[in-house]
Amino acid sequence: MKKVYLLLTLISMSVFSQKKFDNIKSEKLGEERRITIGLPASYEANPEKKYPVLYLLDGDYLFDPFSGAISYGSYWGDLPEMIIIGVHQNKDEERYDDTTIDQNTGLPFEKGSEFFEFIGGELLPYIEKKYRTSPFRIIAGHDVTASFINFYLYKEEPLFNAYICLSPELAPKMEVRIPEKFAKVKEPLFYYLSAAEGDIKKIKEPIEKLDSNIKIANNPLVNYKYDVFKNTTHYTEVLHSIPSALYQIFEIYRPINSAEFNEKISILQSGYADYLENKYNEMSKVLGVQIPVRMSDFKVIENLILKRNAYDELGKMAEIGNVNYPKAMLGEYELGLMYEKMGDPKRASKKYQNASQMEPIGDLNKDLMYEKIDEMNTLAKKPK
Numbered sequence: 017m018k019k020v021y022l023l024l025t026l027i028s029m030s031v032f033s034q035k036k037f038d039n040i041k042s043e044k045l046g047e048e049r050r051i052t053i054g055l056p057a058s059y060e061a062n063p064e065k066k067y068p069v070l071y072l073l074d075g076d077y078l079f080d081p082f083s084g085a086i087s088y089g090s091y092w093g094d095l096p097e098m099i100i101i102g103v104h105q106n107k108d109e110e111r112y113d114d115t116t117i118d119q120n121t122g123l124p125f126e127k128g129s130e131f132f133e134f135i136g137g138e139l140l141p142y143i144e145k146k147y148r149t150s151p152f153r154i155i156a157g158h159d160v161t162a163s164f165i166n167f168y169l170y171k172e173e174p175l176f177n178a179y180i181c182l183s184p185e186l187a188p189k190m191e192v193r194i195p196e197k198f199a200k201v202k203e204p205l206f207y208y209l210s211a212a213e214g215d216i217k218k219i220k221e222p223i224e225k226l227d228s229n230i231k232i233a234n235n236p237l238v239n240y241k242y243d244v245f246k247n248t249t250h251y252t253e254v255l256h257s258i259p260s261a262l263y264q265i266f267e268i269y270r271p272i273n274s275a276e277f278n279e280k281i282s283i284l285q286s287g288y289a290d291y292l293e294n295k296y297n298e299m300s301k302v303l304g305v306q307i308p309v310r311m312s313d314f315k316v317i318e319n320l321i322l323k324r325n326a327y328d329e330l331g332k333m334a335e336i337g338n339v340n341y342p343k344a345m346l347g348e349y350e351l352g353l354m355y356e357k358m359g360d361p362k363r364a365s366k367k368y369q370n371a372s373q374m375e376p377i378g379d380l381n382k383d384l385m386y387e388k389i390d391e392m393n394t395l396a397k398k399p400k
Contacts, residue, residue, distance in 0.1 A: 034059060035083075040142055044134040045127075050104040051139070052079050055147070056090075056097035068098040068152040068304055069143060071135070071176070073161035074111060075102020078254070082156070085258045094270045095262055096305045098154075099147055103139070105161065115160040122188035124167055132167055136175050150304030154206075154265065156180035158254060159219070163187050169197050177302075178206035180261045182254050183215055186222040195229035198238045204302050208261035210243040212253035219250070239264065268299055272313045281320065288324070289332035292317045308340040311378040318350075322357070330354035345371035345380050352388060365392035 034055035039048045052075055056067060070086075072078045079102035089095030105111035116128035124132040143149065153176045155165045162184035168175040170193065198207070207230070211223045227242045241264045245256045263270075272281070272295075281291055292313060300306045314337070321329045330350050337346035352367030365388075372385035 040139065042134050042138050044130045044138055046130075049134065049139075050107075051075065052100075052102035052104070053147075054079070054083050054100035054102075056099070058097060059099075059148075063148075066148045066150040066304070068096060068154065069147075069149050070098050070100045070154045070156065071139070072100065072102040073114075073155070073157035073165060074105055076104050076106040078102065078156065078158060081255060081258055082262075085262055089259070089262060089266075093310070095266050096269055096303070096307075099143070099149060101139070101143055103135075111161055115164045117187050119188060122190060122193070123170075124164075128164070132164075136168065140175070152177050152302075152304035154178040154180065156182065156261070157184070158182040159185045159250065163190065166190055166194055169194060174201075174205060177204070178208075178265045180208045180257075180265075181210070182257050183211050183219060183250050184209070184223065185219050186226065191222050191226040191229055194226060195233040198230060198235050198240075199233040201235055201237050204237050204239065206239045206265045208241050208243075208257070208264055210245065210253060210257040210260070212248040212250050213244060213246045214249040215253075216250075266303065268295060269303060269305060271310055272316045277316065281317075286326060286329070288317050288321050288326060289329045289336065293332070293336055309336055314346075315378070325357075327354055327357040330357070341377055343375050344377035345374040345385065346377050348374060349380055349385070352392075356388075356392060361392040361395040365389050365396065368392060 034053075034057070036053050036055075038051050038053055040051060041048050058065065059067070070082065072082060079100065083100055086095055086098060086100070090097050105114055113127040114131040116125050117123060118125035123129075140153070155168065155176045155178070157163070157165045157180075159182070162181040163186050165176070165179055165181065166184070166187075169179065174197075198205075209223065209227060209230075211220055215223075230238075230240055230242075241260070243257060243260055245253045248256060270276075281288065284291065292309065295313070296307075296309050314333070318330075318333060321327070321333065330353055334347040334350035334354070337344070337350055341347070348367050348371035352364045352371060355361070355364035355367060368385050368388040371380070372382050372389070376382065
């Protein structure tokens, strides 16, 4: 148990080593508002890299559980590094004033309207000017703040790309307005909704209506998930929801696993290399996360291509290799492998020779290339 605790401690320290506080002077609120900022450990070492941003209402108590889940997921390569911004709202129970609504219109009112403008008109510009942010924004909240984040969906162009609503105490008409908005969405959007088995009727019934209406709207551009956690309370369900929400939003970021392979890749008759390319293109386009194709993913697709005798696709794999690792031997090796499998040892030998002059990568190295060159030259000399 001590080893597990030590591992989690090291993960937290290594992935989120820069946690600091800031005070934003808000003209909208007429006061300063304190925020917690979590920067990934790689932030300073990668001056060109941009990061998705997770904004947390109720940041006083949601920051640490979210940062812990992200640290753990990032450690194993399942979640990208991101910047976390936690808005403090519980020093003097500001959260209730911040989320003030008009019960007749179901919209932000008085201090709630000011707080709405603070987030969109002051906090976001402040963070995006000061830090290297990608265009992908996530917002999360719990009960009244979980309800409040939905108001940003009402805008003609939603302010955030992903919404995490933990046991929301929904504002009036919200169970109808959100699905109506979803029906009109024209860009990919992520929406996570959760409830506790122990939530009171006043909270659960509107959530259940919202869930039902979202399913009727059924817009494929809305990536939607609803969880109800058994044996949980309004407060304990938060720790169950956080990883579920993050893994839903960043599912495409994860390395290829057995479920993805069996359900999406192995059923293909062709286009295996295209699938790999599209996975990373979508990761960049939708999530704003740009990383080289993982070698583990590359090998999964390469092995399937060889198993299915789809040797012509190795040419596409070579293109992917050259784009992602232009100095490495991967691209030339793939071309050599293609010609070898297609029965052209002379051309294969030439490509392996080219590869031997480039940088090693993964399990590819100069010794392997020399072995392949000798093997191809021997085959080329055999009488046909």
